[in-house]
Amino acid sequence: MKTLTVSVVTPDGPVLEDSYEMVSCKAESGELGILPGHIPLVAPLSINAVRLKRENHVDKLAVNGGFMEVRPDKVTILAQSAEKPSDIDIDRAERAKERAERRLQSKQDDIDTLRAELALKRAINRLRVIR
Amino acid sequence: MASLREIKGRITSTQKTKKITSAMQMVSASKMAKAEQNTKAFEPYSKKIQEVMAHIANSATETTHPMLEKRAVKRTGYMVITADKGLVGAYNSHILKALYQRIQQNHQSKDEYTVITIGRMGYEFCKKMDLPITQSIIGIGDQPDFADIKEIASETVQLYVDEEIDELHIIYNHYVSAISQKVTTTQLLPITDLGVQTTDSAFHDEYEYEPNEQQILEVLLPQYAESLIYGALLDGKASEHAASMTAMKSATDNANELIDDLTLTYNRVRQAAITQEITEISGGVAALE
Numbered sequence: 001m002k003t004l005t006v007s008v009v010t011p012d013g014p015v016l017e018d019s020y021e022m023v024s025c026k027a028e029s030g031e032l033g034i035l036p037g038h039i040p041l042v043a044p045l046s047i048n049a050v051r052l053k054r055e056n057h058v059d060k061l062a063v064n065g066g067f068m069e070v071r072p073d074k075v076t077i078l079a080q081s082a083e084k085p086s087d088i089d090i091d092r093a094e095r096a097k098e099r100a101e102r103r104l105q106s107k108q109d110d111i112d113t114l115r116a117e118l119a120l121k122r123a124i125n126r127l128r129v130i131r
Numbered sequence: 132m133a134s135l136r137e138i139k140g141r142i143t144s145t146q147k148t149k150k151i152t153s154a155m156q157m158v159s160a161s162k163m164a165k166a167e168q169n170t171k172a173f174e175p176y177s178k179k180i181q182e183v184m185a186h187i188a189n190s191a192t193e194t195t196h197p198m199l200e201k202r203a204v205k206r207t208g209y210m211v212i213t214a215d216k217g218l219v220g221a222y223n224s225h226i227l228k229a230l231y232q233r234i235q236q237n238h239q240s241k242d243e244y245t246v247i248t249i250g251r252m253g254y255e256f257c258k259k260m261d262l263p264i265t266q267s268i269i270g271i272g273d274q275p276d277f278a279d280i281k282e283i284a285s286e287t288v289q290l291y292v293d294e295e296i297d298e299l300h301i302i303y304n305h306y307v308s309a310i311s312q313k314v315t316t317t318q319l320l321p322i323t324d325l326g327v328q329t330t331d332s333a334f335h336d337e338y339e340y341e342p343n344e345q346q347i348l349e350v351l352l353p354q355y356a357e358s359l360i361y362g363a364l365l366d367g368k369a370s371e372h373a374a375s376m377t378a379m380k381s382a383t384d385n386a387n388e389l390i391d392d393l394t395l396t397y398n399r400v401r402q403a404a405i406t407q408e409i410t411e412i413s414g415g416v417a418a419l420e
Binding site for chain 1: 169172173175176177179180183186187276277278281338339340341342346347349350351354357358361
């Protein structure tokens with residue numbers, strides 16, 4: 001089975017570098033599945049889980065935005081933060097979720113709403129990855 | 132001349148100070164090593180993001196973005212990165228001097244510029260000199276991670292997008308080596324130096340952009356600018372620890388010198404006292420005979 005090298009890089013250092021058979025993620029324009037030999041591509045990612053498939057095993061990563069660069073044998077994901085399930089702090093994510101929800105309910109100006117929405121998305125994403 | 136006891140007291144207190152400064156020197160040395168590591172960990176990210184930026188800039192012919200375009204400068208933003216505390220030699224004052232000089236040279240009124248401060252010293256300086264501060268953050272750890280400054284970075288970039296400022300300069304201490312740091316002022320926004328040549332530029336024209344270059348730039352440029360700010364912060368932190376190490380080293384050296392001097396005086400005074408005692412005793416004996 002052909003594989004491609006996946007590396008996930010954040011400002012705090014590389015999170016993961018390994019070879020996988022398939023990468024599926026959600027780009028801003030929709031779901032993307034990348035197999036080895038894909039044409040070179042650059043796409044922005046939404047706040048969502050990235051699934052990495054190898055044999056019968058699927059690894060998940062909570063990726064917070066950023067974008068991906070695809071080459072036939074290599075996928076690089078550049079995000080401001082990316083976490084493996086083992087690195088996610090459930091309590092913190094739960095708290096962040098509650099906080100964001102509270103803030104959304106007590107509607108204030110637009111910037112705060114936008115920020116709370118993003119925070120909520122990130123928290124939900126983390127919780128989804130871990131479950 | 133001071134008494135024996137007094138000199139002894141000064142020697143002990145200097146020795147205690149020396150203990151502290153030499154411990155601080157070692158702490159700073161290890162923090163500096165850690166900061167260097169952080170900078171290294173950040174490198175793949177910044178390199179990659181630069182590479183993709185260059186790809187797009189080289190291939191895209193018609194893409195435009197406000198962050199790439201120069202516009203008439205009505206208001207300039209200055210971001211200064213300083214330490215939270217002193218004990219770092221001239222680290223802070225060099226940066227603040229550079230900031231102040233720049234403002235004096237380029238601006239007549241307060242409406243023409245604004246300052247974004249990272250670190251307590253910069254904040255306090257601007258408060259004291261009555262410079263306008265739009266954003267500030269204090270209490271960043273010694274080993275900051277991206278989450279710490281994400282907010283201030285994105286808000287600063289937003290200031291530019293909203294045309295609150297038309298230029299953004301960043302002033303920080305660039306880490307050259309453990310004993311040398313250089314105050315650096317760079318223009319962050321609008322982004323001008325996109326002509327970075329990548330090693331495999333043969334790739335660039337083959338890229339597909341999903342959905343299109345314009346959309347990618349929308350995501351990429353703010354992220355790029357934020358990463359530059361973070362890079363400067365890491366650089367600044369490494370120099371801060373290096374400066375603190377040097378300052379503590381010279382404090383330790385000074386303490387050593389002082390102890391040597393004091394010990395010399397102490398011995399002299401002691402000897403003088405002994406000589407005097409002997410003279411007194413022999414004088415007394417002579418008087419008895």
